Amino acid sequence: MKGSSGKRGDVVRADCFVEVTSQSGSPNKIVLKSKVKALFGKSIEELVQKMLAFYELNGVEVLVEDSGALSFALAARLEHAFQKYSGSSKQFIFNLLPENQYTIPGNRYRRSRLYIPGNNPKMMINAGIYGSDAIILDLEDSVSPEKKEEARILVRNALCLIDFKGAERMVRINQLPAGLTDLEYIVPCNVHTVLIPKCELPEQVIQVAEKIQQISVSRNPVFLMPIIESALGVENAYQIATASPNIVSLAIGLEDYTADLGVQRTTPATESFYARSRIVNAAHAAGIQPIDSVFSDFENDEKVLNAAHESKAMGFAGMGCIHPVQVEWVNRGFSPSEKEIKKAQKIVLAFEKAKKEGRAVVAIGSKMVDLPVVKRALKTVNDALAFGLIEKRWRVSYEN
């Protein structure tokens, strides 16, 4: 009998490989090969012992080839190997760190969401430092089929033990029905938002929402973000967007969408113009945020910034990032510019003055300002406040 999990080899870092083999009749044996053995050998062995006891394993040899994995990754690999070896489905769950117990409002800004492959512990550790509004631990396309189970455990442990520094904690589950099993692992661990990939029908959203309701013990809702990635999904956009009250945004995935159409994805993106417009409109009609696809070039900051500007101009509220270096540019692209903020502040001040003076007409100098313009200015100022671009007391320091 054998059970193994994780990654081994010279290029592996911050991960480990675990293999359990039967040694019937002998006491448990731990073979630890670790480059951090001099500094963490004892604590690693303690963890292995604790988990052996938890899974009630006896007469086994546990080989751990460790490349400097943190506890969340070590435990995930051990759990998976032990489950495979013993057939147990028990979960070895850590308490949520105090700093991971925060909640977020459903209408929170979502300019940037950073994709982190669900089976890559190294990339998870620092995911929170780049300042993305959301972090997506991805169980779907970035995890190969044979690694789905171990990734699920790893993502659950990451949600418990890694501090994502205030980012919205998202998980992209697998397509249904596998995605429903993913939920059992992640929903109890304060996941804020579940991304439903390749969504084509409102029923898929309902299925996910119902499953979450069955599992969840929290009073806080788990938000949903369906991703439209096909022609049929685009046609059903509004129905999907309104399928559950917990839906907070609607995203589009252009790699799969263009594949569905049988066309190339291009930089001008004319091939997806209709689909993107449709998503924007459906989302706004449903009162939720439309979110754009990822941008695949991360070597060129300017291109990322331009893409974000264009996307914002179309009406999107944010886009995906496949590399941490994109975060800053996407955030910037979806934030109001300094000039926009200044102008908006001027309008807001004029509006407030008019209100105070009991005038219905807002004017700057001799120029009248229409109400929709005022509304947009208020949004710009609120965004600028939310993104930390202006101070709360901006009225005091505002200079004309």
Added chain:
Amino acid sequence: MKTKLIQNAAGRWVPEVVNGRETTPFKGVEKYKPTAKKYGPAISSCADFPADGNKLVSSLKAALVKAGLTDGMTISTHHHFRNGDLIANQVFDIAKTLGVKDLVWFPSASFPCHEHLIPYLEDGTIHHIEGSMNGPLGKFASEGKMKGMAVLRSHGGRYQAIQDGEVKIDIAVIAAPTADFFGNATGDRGEAACGLLGFALADSQYAEKVIVATDNLVPFPCVPWQIQGNYVDYVVQVEKIGIPEKIVSGTTRITKSPDRLYIARLTAEFCEATGLIYDGFSFQVGAGGTSLSIGLYFQDILRKTGRKARFIRAGSNKYAVKMLEEGLTDYILDGQTFDLEGVRSMRENANHVNTSPFTSYNYHGKGNFAQLVDVVILGATEVDLNFNANVVTHSDGYMLHGIGGWQNCLFSKCVILPVPLFRDRIPVVVDEVTTLCGPGELIDVIVTERGIAINPKRTDLIDKAKRTNLPVKTIQELKEEAERICGKPERPTLSDKIIGVVKWVDGTVIDSIKQVEINDKT
């Protein structure tokens, strides 16, 4: 025999005697000022040298024999060819065939290619190494297998030790990319061009015998000369002195790691926000990926603000050269070239100046250039709560890196160490460094991906940083965050046996390195 230890001014226990020589324990920064006269080699007379100036001998072996190679001598070589060096290994191959024993190798640095010498350390051809110990040699010594003690010195400390007479070089072998029969030599041209030969300068002046080996012999005069033939005893023509593609260091690429890029950007933002980057400033960055990225961010800032640097102290590479050619700096004062662009620029551009550890780093000079640099960016394996830093050992006790110019650069006006908070699982910010290489009083700022710690004595920088959005934390907070993420590391088991010492720039002993216990083969 157990080594007698005394506690130095940094609180570290160090041996009184190293390789049979009495030493001075570290007294504190700028506290130790020896008063004796500098060392000098024996007087030479022109009458003893060929009247026609032709000092060519038939082979390296013949030159070593003529130079009187015998047991117990100190032999120096230089690391201008880095991991592409072919000469140092040959010198000891020859010593082995001649049956010479107990040599001391005094390189300016060692590289993985010198793993070749391990059998000679085992069979007694080489007694010990005094110089930076990289990779395999460091591991060998760390495990207690070297007969004598390793003595680690900075580039400046090496010059100081030669001038003090602490290290008397019997034979210096200088591998030169181009030379003439008189011994004039340069590194800026030839098949194995490496830029400059500054690390061999002291050796040429102070060694009893000097051998120049070249694979590019040119008719007299070799112009410009970086090594003066007037110091040289013998010239040897060899087939190949170095492997050009390995001379260019592999670390001279911009990092792609998002964490490191983030640290680099944060470092540059810190420098700009605290006014360190002013018109006419100077800086030095190392050759690592993070340092190079910081150099690029500096470029961006200079370009955007229309400022320029007065000089870059380098380690030059294509990025520094670009700055020089674009007018973003007036000069490069170069200690070693890291790529072929650096070599080309040094050859062609009069404002790309070759320097030596004497001009840049030497404690026994009347000042040195490193002190004049505004901002220096350095690395470290560990930094502790007192801002002390380690560059030579890892947290498990293994001695794996040399000091290079690191200690000397600590005298710059602002010393910044951009380091990850932890590497894999190993915290970089720790309670106490495993080995003390740089006293915390000289280290100003630690930049990690999770915050910036400023030395409390730099109240000026703290005040300026307070007025920004920069994530300033205390070093204690950083250490705690590292331990929260990684867990608290156990103390590695080290034996009582001392296998090496770290010298401070003034020649005193700042710390000792203990043997690593090998309790299993995994």
